[in-house]
Amino acid sequence: MAKPANPNAGHRKRLRERFRRAGADGVQDYELLELILFNAIPQRDVKPLAKALIETFGSFADVLSAPPERVAEVRAEVPGKPDLRAGERALDEFRIVRAAALQLAQANVLNRHVLSSWKELVSYCRSTVSYEGIEQFRILFLNTKNMLIADEKQQTGTVNHTPVYPREVVKRALALDAAAIILVHNHPSGDPTPSRADIDVTRRIVEAAKGVDIRVHDHLIIGRGSEVSFAQLGLL
Structure with missing residues (x-):
């Protein structure tokens, strides 16, 4: 039939x-x-x-x-x-x-010089975490030429908090032989304004990384349609 x-x-x-x-x-x-x-x-x-x-x-x-x-x-x-x-x-x-969509966005930044592809990098970060309903903390690992070699989710938290341990961040960077890192996390509320906890944990990660000669280039907080760069705010 x-x-x-x-x-x-x-x-x-x-x-x-x-x-x-x-x-x-x-x-x-x-x-x-x-x-x-x-x-x-x-x-x-x-x-x-x-x-x-x-x-x-x-x-x-x-x-x-x-x-x-x-x-x-x-x-x-x-x-x-x-x-x-x-x-x-x-x-x-x-x-x-x-x-x-995530694979295409990642292809635009993986193994490329991150600091000269900043617009594409931020776009990739938006596509990765901006629509998540809970906080997610990611780390972008760079080699000595500032090329992105890995992007990994370090922690997942609640709607307004993600536990981050500087020792684990540095340990993973050393395992990947990374020379620098960029920290990324989202604010599900949509407002990317850094909290006091965001500022404190960033400072502790910078100090821990400095002890093993790893540079923290930036910490990006991704909101809905906007983002905040710690480097641009002078918080690094």
Whole structure:
């Protein structure tokens, strides 16, 4: 028996064609989500779900970065039909897109001279931690030529605190034979203003690193749409 025709085929074709012509600039956030959801939910109109996800989380990036269990809770009411939600196939598609975006961002900075690619580095840090719902402390390790050789998550904390141990930071830098490091963490509140604890732990890491001839180039605090550099603030 032949499969029934997809009643949404015309809309899907038009949206794909518009995306091919104009790229991301030619579609709205919810339409980008639709494009991702097409494969995961083949026989339903996914526009109501895409709009519900944007309304719940705020933006395309927020949807992709939200915890999967929260995304799965969002339901779109469709008159005369069962409510629509993101199942495992849709969640997998979101994970794949986010992972690909992070890989592309990392490719722009890995094994490159960090201090001359600062804009790309900050963009990479934003994509990595700015949408996280809890604090995450990362370390960028540089070689003697200030090229990025590794980016690692050191600690994960709560919504407003991450425990960081200077001894562990220095120990890992020595293991990677790093000559310098850049500290990075996010403020889930969106405000990147350094706290007293941020300033204190940075000072202790700088002192510990100095003892083994490792330089701390900067500490970046990433908020929503903005960031703070300790070096620019004169805090290093």
